[in-house]
Amino acid sequence: AQEGSVAANPQAEDEAYVCPVTAGSSQLNLDFDTGSADLWVFATDTPSSESQGHNLYDTSSGQQIDGATWDITYQDQSGSKGVVFSDTVVVGGVTATSQAVEAATSVSTQFVQNTGSDGLLGLAFSSINTVQPQQQTTFFDTVADSLAAKLFTADLKKGEAGSYDFGYIDDSKHTGDITYVDVDNSQGFWGFTAGGYSVGDDTSAGGDSIGSAIADTGTTLLYVPSSVASAYYQNVDGAENDSSQGGYVFPCSNTLPDFHVAIGSGVFTVPGSYINYAPTDSSGSTCFGGLQGGDGQSLSIFGDIFLKAHFVVFDQTQDSPRLGFAPQ
Numbered sequence: 001a002q003e004g005s006v007a008a009n010p011q012a013e014d015e016a017y018v019c020p021v022t023a024g025s026s027q028l029n030l031d032f033d034t035g036s037a038d039l040w041v042f043a044t045d046t047p048s049s050e051s052q053g054h055n056l057y058d059t060s061s062g063q064q065i066d067g068a069t070w071d072i073t074y075q076d077q078s079g080s081k082g083v084v085f086s087d088t089v090v091v092g093g094v095t096a097t098s099q100a101v102e103a104a105t106s107v108s109t110q111f112v113q114n115t116g117s118d119g120l121l122g123l124a125f126s127s128i129n130t131v132q133p134q135q136q137t138t139f140f141d142t143v144a145d146s147l148a149a150k151l152f153t154a155d156l157k158k159g160e161a162g163s164y165d166f167g168y169i170d171d172s173k174h175t176g177d178i179t180y181v182d183v184d185n186s187q188g189f190w191g192f193t194a195g196g197y198s199v200g201d202d203t204s205a206g207g208d209s210i211g212s213a214i215a216d217t218g219t220t221l222l223y224v225p226s227s228v229a230s231a232y233y234q235n236v237d238g239a240e241n242d243s244s245q246g247g248y249v250f251p252c253s254n255t256l257p258d259f260h261v262a263i264g265s266g267v268f269t270v271p272g273s274y275i276n277y278a279p280t281d282s283s284g285s286t287c288f289g290g291l292q293g294g295d296g297q298s299l300s301i302f303g304d305i306f307l308k309a310h311f312v313v314f315d316q317t318q319d320s321p322r323l324g325f326a327p328q
């Protein structure tokens with residue numbers, strides 16, 4: 001049975017976390033993304049005008065899947081599309097022998113400019129993989145039956161390297177018990193129900209329930225219902241929701257309060273310092289919030305701001321999938 005561990009390296013401002021992956025004969029740094037289900041890469045097929053500064057997947061090592069194409073767009077209107085190869089993919093010593101590697105023939109500027117990432121490795125459910133006419137499986141689904149245990153864990157950290165482990169739980173990476181909650185994967189995501197929340201010294205997490213949420217390593221920030229974000233920033237002097245800046249900003253001189261949320265039988269805390277995400281400009285006087293209101297969509301996105309404060313288990317060892325959360 002296979003098991004393995006790979007480093008998760010933070011990009012600037014922890015915007016994303018990239019991991020070393022071997023695809024065929026190529027070494028790539030990929031953004032592991034539990035919010036999508038395509039393994040797509042910059043490749044020798046990618047126009048050179050779009051691939052400068054990226055490591056490229058050499059398609060000559062793979063077998064092209066005849067007629068297969070893919071096309072993905074994310075909420076921030078970034079995206080990519082292309083053709084598909086079958087090749088061997090190795091992550092932390094775990095080998096997927098016939099993995100669909102989606103080679104980009106077109107990539108949006110956001111990804112072109114982010115030269116620290118050579119593509120994404122989707123870890124959501126394969127039901128939302130975009131390959132047509134025959135949908136393909138994620139790396140995890142491809143290797144799942146060969147793993148010692150059908151699970152992977154995410155141990156992301158603020159400003160330093162964390163790890164993704166496949167096939168086992170390393171109990172040295174978390175303190176206290178793991179709290180498990182049922183997963184609703186009907187939308188293809190690692191969906192769960194978040195309970196009440198509280199702010200600052202009140203650690204009761206008793207307030208209104210946040211509701212449907214997903215665990216999403218591919219999204220940088222923590223998006224909650226606008227009422228929750230508003231209640232949080234009532235506690236921050238000079239905070240305002242500035243649409244021209246894209247959300248809540250505040251004077252960087254603030255000490256931000258912690259954010260507590262009930263999940264299953266546990267209460268999980270995001271330190272206020274994690275919610276002081278980054279200065280909005282070089283003067284460093286105004287800072288952008290790591291906790292933001294969703295723009296009206298009903299789904300809360302527990303992105304890296306939340307996940308990097310915890311040890312998270314993405315578990316398919318039971319009849320139905322579940323998520324585990326533990327303090328690091």
Ligand SMILES: O=C(CNCCc1c[nH]c2ccccc12)Nc1scc(-c2ccccc2)c1C(=O)NCc1ccccc1
Nearest residue numbers: 015016031033035036074075076078110216218219297301
């Ligand atoms: O797509 C992903 C994860 N891959 C991101 C890859 C990526 C896209 N730009 C990137 C830039 C850098 C690195 C990775 C990525 N997660 C999900 S599930 C549901 C939504 C969603 C649906 C409706 C409304 C809102 C969100 C999103 C979403 O759009 N998140 C990105 C985001 C969320 C909010 C704001 C901006 C982006």
